[in-house]
Amino acid sequence: MSEKSHILNDEAFQNISPQKLKLMVDMLNDMTDKSMEQKVQVLFSYGVQMKQKGLQFTKKESSLIIDSMKNNLSESDRNKLDMVVTMMEMM
Numbered sequence: 001m002s003e004k005s006h007i008l009n010d011e012a013f014q015n016i017s018p019q020k021l022k023l024m025v026d027m028l029n030d031m032t033d034k035s036m037e038q039k040v041q042v043l044f045s046y047g048v049q050m051k052q053k054g055l056q057f058t059k060k061e062s063s064l065i066i067d068s069m070k071n072n073l074s075e076s077d078r079n080k081l082d083m084v085v086t087m088m089e090m091m
Helices: 003-008 018-031 035-052 059-070 073-089
Strands: none
Touching: 003 018, 003 059, 003 073, 018 035, 018 059, 035 073
16 A cells, blocks of 8 residues: 555545645655655645645644655654754744
């Protein structure tokens, strides 16, 4: 089972709006086979798009997405991702 399908089966996403679901699936697809730096750029880009559309993920949805991104990352890259997420939360 892919990470994307695993995430989508989580209880947190069972009642997600179709608009948020589409953005999330598109984002996860855009992250496929990307370097850590590229994934961060994709995450930031989608965060801006969501903010412009008046959408935001719940804390649980965000945590699941970020945790899935952290899989197979080095400790250094996980720390970079955490820093980017913190910056995005302040926007």
